[in-house]
Amino acid sequence: MTFAGLSATWVVAGLGLLALALFALHLLRVRLRRVAVDSLLFFRQVAQPLQPRVLRGAPSRLLSYLLSLAILAALLLAFADPWRAETNPSRVVLVDGSGSAAHAGVDGRPLLAAHLDHARELAATEGLGPRGSVFLVAGELTPLLAAGEAPHLLAARAAGRVPTGSHAHFESALLAARGRLRAGDEIVVVGGPQALPETMHGVRVARACPAPGESFGAPAAASPAALEPIAVHVAGAVPPAVALALASDPELRQVEVAAEALVTVADARAALPASPALRIEDGAGSGPREAQRTPRLPFPLSLRDLRRTDAPALLPEPGETVWIEDARSGAPLVAARRDPARDGAPTVRIVRWLVEDLGHADVPRLVLHAVRVVAAPRLPPVCSAGTEIAVPALDGAVADLRGPVPLRLLPSQGVYRFAVDLPGTYRLELGRRHAEFRAVPVPAAPAGAAETTLAALGGTRLWLPLALLALALMAFEAWLYHRGRVP
Amino acid sequence: MSGSDLFDPAFLTSLEALRLIARRVPAGGRHGEQRSAARGMGIEFTDVRPYTPGDDFRAIDWHVFQRLDKLFLRLYLEEQDLPVYFLIDQSRSMSLPGPGGAERRRTALQAVAALSYVALQHLDRVAIFPFAGEELAPLPGTSGRAGFQRVLDYLERLPQGTETRLSEALTRFAHRRLRRGLLVLVSDFLDPRGPDAWLPVLNAIPHRPLLLRTALVGEDRPALRGPIEVVDCETGTTLALEADDALVARYAQAHAAFVRQLEDFCRGRGAGMLHLVAGLPTVPQLARLFTQGVLTA
Numbered sequence: 001m002t003f004a005g006l007s008a009t010w011v012v013a014g015l016g017l018l019a020l021a022l023f024a025l026h027l028l029r030v031r032l033r034r035v036a037v038d039s040l041l042f043f044r045q046v047a048q049p050l051q052p053r054v055l056r057g058a059p060s061r062l063l064s065y066l067l068s069l070a071i072l073a074a075l076l077l078a079f080a081d082p083w084r085a086e087t088n089p090s091r092v093v094l095v096d097g098s099g100s101a102a103h104a105g106v107d108g109r110p111l112l113a114a115h116l117d118h119a120r121e122l123a124a125t126e127g128l129g130p131r132g133s134v135f136l137v138a139g140e141l142t143p144l145l146a147a148g149e150a151p152h153l154l155a156a157r158a159a160g161r162v163p164t165g166s167h168a169h170f171e172s173a174l175l176a177a178r179g180r181l182r183a184g185d186e187i188v189v190v191g192g193p194q195a196l197p198e199t200m201h202g203v204r205v206a207r208a209c210p211a212p213g214e215s216f217g218a219p220a221a222a223s224p225a226a227l228e229p230i231a232v233h234v235a236g237a238v239p240p241a242v243a244l245a246l247a248s249d250p251e252l253r254q255v256e257v258a259a260e261a262l263v264t265v266a267d268a269r270a271a272l273p274a275s276p277a278l279r280i281e282d283g284a285g286s287g288p289r290e291a292q293r294t295p296r297l298p299f300p301l302s303l304r305d306l307r308r309t310d311a312p313a314l315l316p317e318p319g320e321t322v323w324i325e326d327a328r329s330g331a332p333l334v335a336a337r338r339d340p341a342r343d344g345a346p347t348v349r350i351v352r353w354l355v356e357d358l359g360h361a362d363v364p365r366l367v368l369h370a371v372r373v374v375a376a377p378r379l380p381p382v383c384s385a386g387t388e389i390a391v392p393a394l395d396g397a398v399a400d401l402r403g404p405v406p407l408r409l410l411p412s413q414g415v416y417r418f419a420v421d422l423p424g425t426y427r428l429e430l431g432r433r434h435a436e437f438r439a440v441p442v443p444a445a446p447a448g449a450a451e452t453t454l455a456a457l458g459g460t461r462l463w464l465p466l467a468l469l470a471l472a473l474m475a476f477e478a479w480l481y482h483r484g485r486v487p
Numbered sequence: 488m489s490g491s492d493l494f495d496p497a498f499l500t501s502l503e504a505l506r507l508i509a510r511r512v513p514a515g516g517r518h519g520e521q522r523s524a525a526r527g528m529g530i531e532f533t534d535v536r537p538y539t540p541g542d543d544f545r546a547i548d549w550h551v552f553q554r555l556d557k558l559f560l561r562l563y564l565e566e567q568d569l570p571v572y573f574l575i576d577q578s579r580s581m582s583l584p585g586p587g588g589a590e591r592r593r594t595a596l597q598a599v600a601a602l603s604y605v606a607l608q609h610l611d612r613v614a615i616f617p618f619a620g621e622e623l624a625p626l627p628g629t630s631g632r633a634g635f636q637r638v639l640d641y642l643e644r645l646p647q648g649t650e651t652r653l654s655e656a657l658t659r660f661a662h663r664r665l666r667r668g669l670l671v672l673v674s675d676f677l678d679p680r681g682p683d684a685w686l687p688v689l690n691a692i693p694h695r696p697l698l699l700r701t702a703l704v705g706e707d708r709p710a711l712r713g714p715i716e717v718v719d720c721e722t723g724t725t726l727a728l729e730a731d732d733a734l735v736a737r738y739a740q741a742h743a744a745f746v747r748q749l750e751d752f753c754r755g756r757g758a759g760m761l762h763l764v765a766g767l768p769t770v771p772q773l774a775r776l777f778t779q780g781v782l783t784a
Contacts, residue, residue: 032714032716032727033713033714034715034716034717034725035711035715035716035717035718036583036717036718036720037709037719037720038583038677038706038719038720038721039651039677039679039719039721040717040719040724040726041677041678041681041745042741042742043717043726044726045741046738046740046741047729047730
């Protein structure tokens, strides 16, 4: 949202003028009338003194002035956001959610889903710009995505939306979108009526209506923060107990193509993509083995009766965190690490004999926990404030989150989960490892909660209530000053 | 305020009507026209008494001797001069204009001039001690009818001071060890520390006090409303307050208590007290000293 469509330069100039006017008001506003009297002898006896207004009150009055300015600036920044980069053109994407979008395309999916996919692609590939956003036009305007938000949120916010209304709503939607943009920006209509103006006061109007049945590409990668089924690809020969565990969990969705997978479960011979992986390895060496948890195992397991008289173990690899080891030799049986060769993707290696027992209760637990650990997202370099983040706990240690609000994190189900509610720079310390990321303020749009019209949200109409609110605040403060309630 | 404004001909003419009567004049003073408790060589006959050896032969009433063949002395009231000491407040509050521009200071100076005139006309001795926050140059003892002009000149040139500091002024006056006389204290008595700070000092002074309180019209009910900041014209001290009817009523009560305290003191001390309202003719107000027994013999 911008401040009445003004550029940041004009907003700064306007703020400067407002500051000057405000300063003049503070200088000229009503003070207590001074009356010279012959003595204060009787006044001291009978009057309840108010706060004195002497020269030393000047700093306080200056503070009051600065406070007024801060209120104005905070309101402006919080709601109008004029300082976002203005060099890049912005685009408002209007997604047709009218009744016609309820029809199914050639792929069997509703057109609305195709429209949303296309809008997501647009947001992901071309971006929305500093003033852009995505709106669903379905009877009423519903903000789905604001500038700076991750495109994958679009699907979650549009979930459950039912196409309603008619194309007639596009007229008001176009006008409202125009109010949010400046000359040179763009309005992209996905679906919707065929007849559209080419430009609206310098704002280009483009159509991005996919042909029926057109493929919209691969589905978006599963959002780390969204609670979607984990796409698992099984490659190579994995023990039946592992396959059974993967098939029995409703939160897992097995996919055929490795590129679509969030987690790959594979044996030692399969090639691993640059994604989290659970690798079942045969191991090396022999000897009596008895599985034993290490303190770094990030989820609970009993491991009762998991022993073999003669079985191999994993060959240790540098940088690994051993989750389960042989109680006798200390050789690793389950270990996790981040693989630099695969862009830091986490890998959990499990020795095969440990997950071959179909009847052991710990086998599916180990597999499913390990899948969730490796499927947990890696730390994003930049995220929006308020995002819930899950970081895989490759060991069971306590992690420290340094930031505006320091936290100590305990792993739960193999994952550190936390939310970065406040904007700022965070540092997650996991033992000797650490990662830094930044939480940026979320634009005032919408997280699917408030459904309102564009006109009510912003554009040229927002500054008036803002200005009235600021004036009311200043008038109230002036009244307090006049009554001697503030220095 | 020019001298001609302060002491105009009408004012000077009105002074002839005044006369200062003191209840008691200490013995041992210079000869004057004021009656004294001492019997001596005055001209006002009071009594006779039998002659005793050593009495002045000139006082023997020879007519009585011819009729009764006994010696009696005629007794006269000895008339002595009355030292009159004026302590006049020159603080800023005395110059604060009231309704119609009236100032307490003008009334105070006129009162001093008028009483000085009467005293000098009766061959009394007059001294003026102005006071404020700082000590101002006094007018030393002046007597004789010709001294009135000196008094006027002095009063016209009297500078304005700063604060009302009655206890310090009275203490300084007490240390002068002057002959007992009449102490005329002319002030608004608005000492910031209140009457309790200076009334004990005044009480310890042996002179007979006469308090002339100069007041402004309506000073007991200031016409103030709303949130204001009152500034002490003497010290510059400020006080922010909300003035309303209730506050004015409380102010009037406090003011009345203040005046009552002064009057009670004078009553107990046997002193005189007169309220002079600034803006009204001074001499008629002063006449009440004699006509209404404010100051009785």
